[in-house]
Amino acid sequence: MEQPQAWVPTDPRARPSRDQVVKGLKGVDEGGPELVQLLTPEGERVPDERFDRHVADVTVEELKALYRDLVLVRRADREGNALQRQGELGIWVPLLGQEAAQVGSGRALRPTDMAFPSYREHGVAWCRGIDPTELLGIFRGTDHGGWDFVGRRFHPYTIVIGNQCLNAAGYAMGQRFESRVGDPDTGEATICYFGDGATSQGDVHEGFVWAAAYDAPLVFFCQNNQWAISVPLDRQTRVPLYQRARGYGFPGVRVDGNDVLACLAVTRWALEECRTGNGPVLVEAFTYRMDSHTTSDDATRYRLADEVELWKLKDPIERVRVHLSRRHGVEPDFFEGVDAEADELGERLRAFCRAMPQPDPERMFSEVYAAASPQVDAQRAEYLAYHASFVDEEG
Ligand SMILES: Cc1ncc(C[n+]2csc(CCOP(=O)(O)OP(=O)(O)O)c2C)c(N)n1
């Protein structure tokens, strides 16, 4: 039987045949059993035959920019946590430890790509140009979203575990149907973030199936932070998560999620696969949730301190700092400058949060449906009367 030719996209409106897609898939291996790592925890750059080419153009200035991202994202996260502790936010979802997975993958995206986060992706939001102040409304309970989802190409946070995989699969199928896939320069892709625990949800399975069946340009980006609240990874799977992709017929790669350079390289590769019509792809970023699940959780009740201590040695920021200073002679004043910028960001976030106005009590009802709804109208009237009763008492 004649072998199909691998698909080489020429026309941006072109679509590969099924045979060409299958041929392409077979040309992509599983990523191997090993973790893809380019920067060791000690800050040494290690070669990687397969992925080096995806970061060959990264200059020292760009590495410094990634370092700055990591530090500022961590500071914004720590401020969010502190603001909750001071009663300024109802809840905060910390990303501590996952900065590299989020910044590496977030910086691999192009402006035209679409991202679907879960609820912990403050670092990806940062890379999409969303100011950390824009995240505060959801956690203070004054807003349902907070940013321009379409303009920033960053979907609202999704609390229902795994649900965004269906939204993302549908969106990526649309990119495929509208022939916005195929050209490596102009092709679009979608990335979907979810956790290790989410992989046990039906929605994620269904998202995998739909994306595979329609060759959707979708990077499933699983941040395996080893815990789903108090449930450890071994309650979710018998096999490494990246290997699950094989069962759906697309490639899976496990990357060191604490290595920003490796996350950038692997995500660039995965997005390129998708852009050129060879999606979907699963990336498992192997990382660790250094803090509790949320500020409502106490991780010391179910995990041992030495596990956390071990992961501290793999810190995502420290390895970049060591690499920059030892290998590239970056001077201390650069690091001090970034710290000063982080202090300013912290101050700005605190001041913004304390000054946030109370939303109009009517607002939570005004954008539920496009057309009037008698049920919502009744709820609005009841709530406004309840609200007014407090004003009367005070007055
Ligand atoms: C459908 C659904 N079930 C249960 C929950 C409660 N819940 C919130 S977070 C969470 C754990 C998710 O763990 P994981 O997918 O690993 O993501 P992580 O929080 O570690 O980033 C659960 C069970 C929920 N929000 N939605």
Ligand SMILES: [Mg+2]
């Ligand atoms: Mg998890």
